[in-house]
Amino acid sequence: MAEVFYSREQIERWQKTLEEIAQQPRTSFAKKQVVEELIDTIEKALLNRSYDEVANGLKDWGLDISAGSLRQHVTRYRRTHSNKGRSAKKPAAKKQTAQKQTTQKPAAQKPAAQKQIAQKPAAQKQIAQKQIAQKQIAQKQIAQKQIAQKQIAQKQTTQKPAAQKRTTQKTVAQKTAAKKRTTQKPAAKKV
Numbered sequence: 001m002a003e004v005f006y007s008r009e010q011i012e013r014w015q016k017t018l019e020e021i022a023q024q025p026r027t028s029f030a031k032k033q034v035v036e037e038l039i040d041t042i043e044k045a046l047l048n049r050s051y052d053e054v055a056n057g058l059k060d061w062g063l064d065i066s067a068g069s070l071r072q073h074v075t076r077y078r079r080t081h082s083n084k085g086r087s088a089k090k091p092a093a094k095k096q097t098a099q100k101q102t103t104q105k106p107a108a109q110k111p112a113a114q115k116q117i118a119q120k121p122a123a124q125k126q127i128a129q130k131q132i133a134q135k136q137i138a139q140k141q142i143a144q145k146q147i148a149q150k151q152i153a154q155k156q157t158t159q160k161p162a163a164q165k166r167t168t169q170k171t172v173a174q175k176t177a178a179k180k181r182t183t184q185k186p187a188a189k190k191v
Contacts, residue, residue, distance in 0.1 A: 035070065036077055052067040
């Protein structure tokens with residue numbers, strides 16, 4: 001097959017056309033892209049509403065999306081954009097548990113966290129409280145996992161499998177039999 005060559009003018013024309021296309025706003029979107037375009041508004045709605053309520057509202061307005069899909073798209077967006085200062089927010093349905101968690105802070109953490117929260121506007125206070133609660137929950141889960149792993153490790157070291165016990169018993173019995181054989185003197189031969 002023969003190799004095709006292109007002129008510098010063609011390349012520049014294509015580059016110019018692509019730049020023009022890139023500057024034009026998008027006219028059609030997939031569900032994921034719609035969620036990304038509406039993410040700020042969706043997150044505001046999620047402060048006071050559940051994923052089900054937000055998804056039903058979007059359905060009513062023409063975007064056919066389930067609560068599970070909405071949650072999935074929002075979660076993925078948060079993960080990929082978390083390093084840009086966007087905080088991970090949970091739905092309002094879990095708001096009560098988050099507030100309960102903030103009241104169970106260790107004494108050393110309470111004053112500093114409360115000072116930070118007191119200096120922020122109301123919406124940011126809610127977000128900050130949720131973030132603190134999420135961190136505490138995550139720390140508790142990590143601690144519980146570590147405890148469970150230690151317990152499993154202790155059980156595994158203290159309990160030998162039955163087959164391993166049997167082989168240990170056999171080797172001990174074999175060793176004692178061998179010792180008996182070596183310590184016994186052969187009977188004197190009669191001539």
